[in-house]
Amino acid sequence: MTIAALALTGCASSAPREAGTPSTAPTTVAPTPAAVPTWPLTGVPVDDAEERPAVAVKVENTAMARPQTGLEEADVVWEEMVEGGITRFNAVFHSRLPEVVGPIRSVRPMDAGIAAPLGGPQVISGGQPLFLGSVQDAGVQLISHDAGHAGFFRSPDRRAPHNLYGRLAELLSQAEVTEPPRAQFTFAVGSEEASAVLDGEPASALRLSFPQTSPGWTWDADAGRWLRDEAGEPATSAAGDVLGAENVVVMRVEVVASEGRDQSGDAVPETVMTGTGEALVASGGRVLPATWSKATLEEPVTLTTAAGDDVALSPGTTWVELVPVDRGGVDVER
Template identity: 55%
Template structure:
């Protein structure tokens, strides 16, 4: 069957079963216009791509931090396990700089490997010196609230330490000459006339049930009406402070080793480190479908690459992506 969308004729295998995903398909086909510039982190078309650095910001995800502000504007969000089994996010902004983001929290050891391939800015509220030094040594410009960087403020509507917020435009405006360039693409997107890999080759998938720890159970459900995956914290829908539902065009699950470091938090819990170099299993979900893959990241400065069983690159649909770092030990992934 041939599907005609947005004035483009595309051959879609068994296209009838995909008609309910038209909002998703329209965004895919619009992004495949060869002459259109695209935002490097999302693959979404743009009239012009702003020549500015990528901004990676550490965002809290404890119960006291919810609902957060500014997550839906991020191009990419990484979720990681930290001490006590709770999770935190590294939200990456480039195509959209919202008025405010937060709550902002402190740097952790795995943040450098996440942010280094972007070559831009890493913002956080504080952190132990070795973690900050590692980020600087990897070529990142660090902006820390406790070091006096501009753009951070405390809100009176939250109690410390859950009340540090930031203004992305002010943070990006502090980029020095070596950190002002736009980032390179962090994931592959389809060539003109092609579908994202999960949609073309994967299995129909309605839900992703993840276990990151004993207390962290994010859930993603595909919405045909929204053309995206919608996030829940366990059984509770995840929303922003303005009530907007948190969602993503793609969800990328990376199975990773998580090891305890010698550092301890104030409660005595060991600070974990996620090993984000090497290779491992992956699951890529786009357009109500999911496909198994292998992830690879040779070094700290290298981006994550996704490869299918046939050895070909796995491409993502144009749009925001959430990356879930699910531990090999104690973590779990279930699809429905």
């Protein structure tokens, strides 16, 4: 992951000169500074990055599942709407690997568009055959408790199905690829150069709404991060840390009825992960309207400004909120 720099140096001519001709001093061109290597999913500088793949883990987000374990160490967390209008997380780990992650739950069809661009495995409890097949068809390796893969365990402190956890190192050891992921977003060199900081409007908080949950994000200038809450209550990890991120990206998305059915016979909602739509990018206590686009399931999301330039995020962690255009909303508090 080290990026080599080219050093260009000029040299003096070795040809003889005529008597009386003034000597010309050799010109030296300064070497081009070497680019600082960074973690691909956070843009944070790293001295010696370990060559390992990213791993995505499906994590429950209900009252019975909170506080979750390991979310505070994810590079990227995607929040998606599932049955009943509640949400689940797809948490992506690469630069940091917590010992344990969970509670782990089942796959959904939109996970293909989240995991496929990463190139690494998706960890799940299981899932409907229809959804398992669609995610595998996108080229995603599934590591599943129901399939008998190693690394999972049940906690005696909670009731099933909210008690399935995974040992991340053991789960990751089963990955079929070893290459690190490509960058999923564009990052500024420093937080002060993030697009929202340079061109956005001040904001103190974001208030989001899904049909059955209303997460929020409040800017903490001292911490230099957005801090998450669940309906006004601080969202904390099992370790007692308030969940936070340097960037919050809100994507307004279409949600359609999939061919799968839940236990009551209703259609399982599917977030459409390709196409284009409105977005809102929050970094550094400021927000910037943007446009998201994604040509295929295998391609990362692209964020662009009104002028068509790539949006540069602050180096650090990012939470992506997949908010339905017809059953959700976002309010910005100044």
